[in-house]
Amino acid sequence: MKKYVFLPVCVCLLCWSGPAWAVQAHGEAEGPVVHLMAHLLLLVALLLLLYVLHTKPPDTGLSWRSLKLSLLFFLLWDMDHLFIHWFAGGMFADIRDSGVSLVGDYFVGPRTLLSFLYYLGRFDHLLCVPALWFFASALRDFSEVIEKRRQNRAGQVS
Amino acid sequence: METAFNFPLFPVYLVDYLGATVMVILAFCALFYARRLTRLEPKNILWAYFFWFSLVMVIFSISRGVGHLLPYVFRLADLPELWDTLDPYSGGLNTIALCGVAILTLHYHSTAVLINRAKIDALSLEIANERLVEAHADLSRLNQTLEQQVEERTLDLRLSEEKFRGFFEGSKDMIYFCDAAGRLCDINESGLRLLGVERQQDLVGQPLAEFFLDRERGALYRELLAADGQVKDFEAEFVGREDGPLYLMITASAITDRTGTTQGYQGIAKDLTHFKKMMEQLVHSEKMTSVGQLAAGVAHEINTPLGIILGYAQLLEEDFAGQTEVHETLEIIEKQAKICRRIVADLLNFSRQTLEHNKLYGDLNQCLEEVLAIVNHTLNMDHIFIHRCLAEKLPRTCFDNERMRQVFVNLLTNAHHAIGSEGIIGVWTRWHEESRQIEIVIGDSGSGIPPDQLGRIFDPFYTTKGVGKGTGLGLSVSFGIIQDHNGRIEVKSPPLEPELVTLDMHTTFHIFLPIVAEGQEKEQ
Numbered sequence: 001m002k003k004y005v006f007l008p009v010c011v012c013l014l015c016w017s018g019p020a021w022a023v024q025a026h027g028e029a030e031g032p033v034v035h036l037m038a039h040l041l042l043l044v045a046l047l048l049l050l051y052v053l054h055t056k057p058p059d060t061g062l063s064w065r066s067l068k069l070s071l072l073f074f075l076l077w078d079m080d081h082l083f084i085h086w087f088a089g090g091m092f093a094d095i096r097d098s099g100v101s102l103v104g105d106y107f108v109g110p111r112t113l114l115s116f117l118y119y120l121g122r123f124d125h126l127l128c129v130p131a132l133w134f135f136a137s138a139l140r141d142f143s144e145v146i147e148k149r150r151q152n153r154a155g156q157v158s
Numbered sequence: 159m160e161t162a163f164n165f166p167l168f169p170v171y172l173v174d175y176l177g178a179t180v181m182v183i184l185a186f187c188a189l190f191y192a193r194r195l196t197r198l199e200p201k202n203i204l205w206a207y208f209f210w211f212s213l214v215m216v217i218f219s220i221s222r223g224v225g226h227l228l229p230y231v232f233r234l235a236d237l238p239e240l241w242d243t244l245d246p247y248s249g250g251l252n253t254i255a256l257c258g259v260a261i262l263t264l265h266y267h268s269t270a271v272l273i274n275r276a277k278i279d280a281l282s283l284e285i286a287n288e289r290l291v292e293a294h295a296d297l298s299r300l301n302q303t304l305e306q307q308v309e310e311r312t313l314d315l316r317l318s319e320e321k322f323r324g325f326f327e328g329s330k331d332m333i334y335f336c337d338a339a340g341r342l343c344d345i346n347e348s349g350l351r352l353l354g355v356e357r358q359q360d361l362v363g364q365p366l367a368e369f370f371l372d373r374e375r376g377a378l379y380r381e382l383l384a385a386d387g388q389v390k391d392f393e394a395e396f397v398g399r400e401d402g403p404l405y406l407m408i409t410a411s412a413i414t415d416r417t418g419t420t421q422g423y424q425g426i427a428k429d430l431t432h433f434k435k436m437m438e439q440l441v442h443s444e445k446m447t448s449v450g451q452l453a454a455g456v457a458h459e460i461n462t463p464l465g466i467i468l469g470y471a472q473l474l475e476e477d478f479a480g481q482t483e484v485h486e487t488l489e490i491i492e493k494q495a496k497i498c499r500r501i502v503a504d505l506l507n508f509s510r511q512t513l514e515h516n517k518l519y520g521d522l523n524q525c526l527e528e529v530l531a532i533v534n535h536t537l538n539m540d541h542i543f544i545h546r547c548l549a550e551k552l553p554r555t556c557f558d559n560e561r562m563r564q565v566f567v568n569l570l571t572n573a574h575h576a577i578g579s580e581g582i583i584g585v586w587t588r589w590h591e592e593s594r595q596i597e598i599v600i601g602d603s604g605s606g607i608p609p610d611q612l613g614r615i616f617d618p619f620y621t622t623k624g625v626g627k628g629t630g631l632g633l634s635v636s637f638g639i640i641q642d643h644n645g646r647i648e649v650k651s652p653p654l655e656p657e658l659v660t661l662d663m664h665t666t667f668h669i670f671l672p673i674v675a676e677g678q679e680k681e682q
Contacts, residue, residue, distance in 0.1 A: 014247070031249060038256035045263035052267060058204070105167035115163050122170045125177020132184035132215065139191035139208055146198045 032085065039082045046075045063141030066134045073131030077124055084121045087114070171230060178223035185219040188212040203273050207266040211259060218255035221248055332406070332427040335413075338420050340365050340380060352404055352429055353396070371395035371403050379408065383423060387412040398431075402654055405431045439646075442616065446637065449618050453505040461502050468495040504631045505618070517556045517643075522596060522671070523548045523587055525559055529566040530585065533574070540579040545661060547586045552596060556674040561639045568632035569600045569667050575623060576604025576665060584663055594673045595645075601658055601666035607651040615649060645671040 050071050057064060107122075109115035189212040195205035225248040232241040326333050332349035336342055342361050345353075353369060355361050370376030375394045382389045388411040398404030410425025471492040478484040530544060537544060573583045586599040607615065614620050616637040621630035640647045651665040658666055 031246060031253075035249060035253045035256070038253045038260065041260040042256050042263075045260040045267075048267055049263050052270070103168050105171070107163065107165040107167055107170075109163045109165075111163055119163070119165045119170075122167075123173050125173050125181065129177050129180050129184065132181055132188060132219070135212075135215075136184050136188040136191060139188055139195060139212070142205075143191050143194045143198060146195070150198070 036082065036085055039078055039085065043075065043078050043082065046071055046078060050075065061141075061145075063138045063145065066138035066141065070131050070134035070138060073127050073134060077127035077131055080121050080124050080127055084118065084124065087118050087121070174226040175230070178219070178226045181219040182216075182223050185212065185216040189216050203266065203269055207262060207269075210262050214255050214258045214262065218252060218259070221251040221255060224248055225252065329426075331429065334366065334425055334427070336366055336423040336425075338422055340367060340423065342366055343422065349427070352398055352406075352427075354398055369396045369398075371397055379410075383410055383412060384420075387414070387420075389425075393430075396427075402431070404429060405434045438613070442613070446616065446634075446641075449634075450638065453618055457502040457505040460498070464495055464498050464502065468492060468499065471495060501631065504635050516560065517558045517674075519554055519556050520559060521552065521554050522557065522562070522598065523552050525557070525562055526566055526585065526587065526598065529563050529570065533567065533570050537570075537574060537583065540574065540577070542574060542577055542580065543582045545582055545584040547584070549587045549589050552587050552589055553673050555596060555671060557643055557671065558639070561642070565636040565639050565669070566598075566600070568636045572632060573600060573602035573604065573665075576602050576606075578604070582662060584658065584661055584666075596671045596673065598669040598671070599658070599666055600669075601653060601661075601663035603662045604664055606664035607649065609651075612649060612651060616647075640669055640671070643671055644674075645669060 050068065053064070053068055053071070107115075107119055109118065189209070192205065192209040192212040195202070196209045199205055225245070228244065228248075229238075229241045232238055326346050329346060330348050332352050333346045334342055334349055335344040341363050342365075345358060345361055350356065350358060350361065353361065367373070367376035367380060370379065372395060379389060379392055379394060382392070388409075390409050392408040392410070394406055394408060396404040396406050406427040407430050408425055408427045410423055412420045413422045413424055415421050471488050475485055475488045475492065478488060526548065530546070534544065570583065577583070581603040583603075584599070584601040586597075586601075588597040588599070590597060611622065616633050617630075618634040619630035620634075637647055646669075648668045648670075649665065650668065653659055653663050653666040655666075
């Protein structure tokens with residue numbers, strides 16, 4: 001019963017939260033920095049996991065390959081986000097989305113490779129969707145293998 | 159200002175919109191499969207990690223989807239300021255989700271390391287356990303093999319023990335075991351029977367040397383055994399049963415341990431008593447046969463000239479009837495010639511060369527009574543008492559009454575001479591139904607016969623009497639007569655039977671005669 005009370009209270013506190021004056025003042029730039037740090041942390045974690053799976057693979061097969069591909073896409077997506085957040089974070093202050101309607105919006109930036117890459121980087125779903133696709137398919141393959149194995153064992157026992 | 163790019167953002171919005179939607183769907187799919195995996199293998203840490211990863215991805219995809227879709231919606235609804243309010247929360251949730259995924263991944267890694275270590279330990283334990291199981295199986299197999307071997311060995315031992323026990327108990331020879339001091343430890347039934355002992359306990363612990371009749375012989379046996387570790391065909395007389403000493407041939411050996419120390423002795427003693435008696439009888443019989451043949455030859459050769467001497471002496475007596483001196487001389491010649499003829503007749507009797515066989519069916523008790531009646535007066539004169547113990551129901555048999563009388567007279571006369579005066583002569587008749595023999599025992603309380611003379615008393619002309627008192631043919635003739643009746647005569651001095659010893663008998667003659675039915679004698 002307590003958890004049903006605790007969670008809504010937490011949500012309310014998050015919604016009506018304000019600056020914590022009593023402890024420390026947090027500026028407006030703290031949000032992007034923390035987000036970047038989170039991406040960096042995820043980058044490190046994904047690199048470590050990929051390294052472990054590459055050096056000490058628990059098993060081989062299509063499902064494990066899918067899992068590694070998934071992590072690779074997640075890694076690329078994370079790097080893409082780092083790049084986009086960093087790029088959008090103030091290197092080029094005049095980079096903006098302009099236009100009144102959604103169809104009429106254009107990205108206007110200097111004719112540089114960086115601007116082009118930024119534009120491409122905005123298509124981050126082209127990385128994270130395959131990542132999740134491979135991840136889900138890997139999990140599906142894992143579960144199917146286990147179920148098949150169980151059925152074989154049951155068949156042997158019977 | 160340099161030339162600017164002018165990229166349309168609508169493709170970006172479209173990809174964001176579709177991608178965010180697909181991401182939410184895929185995240186839920188991943189959560190579904192992760193949930194299934196955790197249910198299939200709840201203890202698998204990787205599945206648990208995937209489950210939490212998927213859950214965070216669901217939150218992240220929803221949050222991100224909202225972050226991508228709502229700005230466009232609010233812009234289309236002309237409420238862009240509303241998004242400005244929600245944007246920090248969406249971004250914050252995204253950050254938390256990213257941190258969550260990163261922490262989960264790092265945590266999984268450290269947990270996986272720990273689990274790997276635990277797995278390695280578990281694997282080591284499993285290997286150790288497998289080895290233990292294998293060792294246990296090996297031990298079980300060894301144990302089974304050992305048990306089987308023990309069973310086989312036990313069976314072999316039991317068979318061997320049964321075999322040797324059967325040999326030990328069933329042997330007709332005496333088998334014995336002694337300790338290092340020469341005391342009997344174990345002896346078989348035949349040994350007990352030979353030594354005249356009923357229970358083994360009565361023998362165990364007694365020195366074997368004490369059973370030697372001749373102690374010096376016993377000492378020699380021990381010396382040889384101690385020196386050589388064995389004796390073979392060692393002949394010795396043992397104190398045995400009531401019917402006399404045992405003549406045994408011993409083969410024995412020492413029992414030694416690995417160091418060569420003597421632990422005891424084992425031996426087999428073969429009873430040669432009966433064999434030796436048979437041999438003695440055979441030798442005696444052969445001797446008697448030879449002497450008899452010699453005597454018969456001599457008697458035949460002497461008989462003819464003796465008859466001529468006697469005939470001419472009688473003729474001359476008639477011719478010189480008037481001349482007293484010559485007649486008396488001729489009478490002496492005739493008398494001595496008759497003595498010679500009697501001796502010759504005795505020799506012929508001994509050698510069984512006489513043709514006069516007058517065996518009739520009769521009662522031996524009666525024959526013996528008649529002889530006793532004749533000699534009774536003479537014996538009484540010398541104060542010799544006759545102890546009679548005649549069997550009441552003695553079977554009748556065929557015998558030569560006259561010659562059997564001669565045997566009894568000879569034995570009684572010998573007894574008289576052995577006693578001299580004041581003594582006792584015992585006469586027994588017995589019926590041995592099992593051997594179908596009649597035994598006549600004539601004993602005396604005389605001085606007995608020395609052992610060295612026992613083997614010669616039946617020899618012709620062997621006498622211990624003074625000159626003129628005996629010819630040395632009495633026992634020889636008696637021997638011949640008994641042989642002629644298919645019997646045997648034995649002498650015991652001293653007698654073996656306690657009953658006879660109690661009556662002060664020092665020498666006893668035992669005559670054994672077989673029962674011969676009427677008519678059977680003629681057939682024989």
